[in-house]
Amino acid sequence: MASAARMLKPGLVFFYSSRSGACRRVEAFLAQVLQRRRNHGTFRLYRVDQEERPDLLERFRIERMPTLVIVEDKAVRARLELPRGCREIERFLAPWLH
Numbered sequence: 001m002a003s004a005a006r007m008l009k010p011g012l013v014f015f016y017s018s019r020s021g022a023c024r025r026v027e028a029f030l031a032q033v034l035q036r037r038r039n040h041g042t043f044r045l046y047r048v049d050q051e052e053r054p055d056l057l058e059r060f061r062i063e064r065m066p067t068l069v070i071v072e073d074k075a076v077r078a079r080l081e082l083p084r085g086c087r088e089i090e091r092f093l094a095p096w097l098h
Helices: 021-036 054-059 086-093
Strands: 011-016 044-049 067-072 075-081
Touching (some): 011 021, 067 086
Antiparallel strands (some): 067 075
């Protein structure tokens, strides 16, 4: 039987600025990747606006927007700063996608 910790979904944290066009594009790319692969249930998705949660930006050492971070077993497993498109996001998420 799998442990409770292993059954938890990894967290996908999307750090963004609501004022940034690049962040809006990346959000659309991310949605396309998760929908196309039918893996929208793979992650617990968290959206963190830099104006609302500067404490989390500091905690995760986020310096550039947008940034994607995978958190699994209470540790950062991967990060991608300034993703440029669906293919790059899909490659980043590939170890977790089915």
